[in-house]
Amino acid sequence: MPKSLWINALLLTMTLIITGCNTVNTPSTSSKSASTKTTLAEISRSFADIPIASSDTIDIDKSLLLNSGEQWIGRAVLRSSQNIKDAFTYYQVNMAGYGWVTVTSVQSKVSVLTFEKASRVATVQIEGGGRRGSYISVTVSPREAYE
Numbered sequence: 001m002p003k004s005l006w007i008n009a010l011l012l013t014m015t016l017i018i019t020g021c022n023t024v025n026t027p028s029t030s031s032k033s034a035s036t037k038t039t040l041a042e043i044s045r046s047f048a049d050i051p052i053a054s055s056d057t058i059d060i061d062k063s064l065l066l067n068s069g070e071q072w073i074g075r076a077v078l079r080s081s082q083n084i085k086d087a088f089t090y091y092q093v094n095m096a097g098y099g100w101v102t103v104t105s106v107q108s109k110v111s112v113l114t115f116e117k118a119s120r121v122a123t124v125q126i127e128g129g130g131r132r133g134s135y136i137s138v139t140v141s142p143r144e145a146y147e
Helices: 003-020 032-046 084-098
Strands: 064-066 073-080 101-106 111-117 120-128 134-142
Touching: 084 101, 084 111, 084 120, 084 134
Parallel strands: none
Antiparallel strands: 064 073, 073 134, 101 111, 111 120, 120 134
């Protein structure tokens, strides 16, 4: 398949997925607590191949999900009760259990871990979240093919 045709097909697919995913971000107003729990559970399953600590919450407004399950791409933005050091260790240890292989990692004020799995790359960025906790952004994208 020519490269330009593949790119056009990918863009069309992403556009269709984005339009189809709009309903996930809007919980229904009736039975809000049950609906919100269902929606959050569904969203967590959408990011199926990355670890998300049980105490972490997904910031739906800042996250972007294209596709779902084991082949999703996009960004999951999390608010974590873990400090930067503990969150770094959590992802360093637990990503392997989801099939991700560590490429590189840097632990600092803003820590970054990079992983790869099949044809995708995941970058985990961890920043301080005030006195307690941290903000975690997990970005997953297709890996560029080397020719």
